[in-house]
Amino acid sequence: MATKLTDKEKHEFLGGHTGWSLVEGREAVFRRFQFSDFNEAFGFMARVALLADKMDHHPEWFNVYNKVEVTLTTHDVDGLSENDVQMADFMDKIAE
DSSP: OOOBOOHHHHHHHHHHSTTOEEOTTSSOEEEEEEOSSHHHHHHHHHHHHHHHHHHTOOOEEEEETTEEEEEEOBGGGTBOBHHHHHHHHHHHHHHO
């Protein structure tokens, strides 16, 4: 089972992940990704979906054409966990 990140761990996450920010009013992080076209955005989502199923940890997301907005949180701990860090790391890497 996932464990909730400490305040220090949340601060370290934000310091090491460009583009991610805390969501106001809840324990979650948000990032907007922009790609060259819909195909690239959808490909990104497909790759993340494979990891999400493997981890049993699914992002909240919204897609329009070449943009993908992602919110990460771990509902089991009512906040951020290492699962969110791992997913953000993966998303950042494949979005480069």
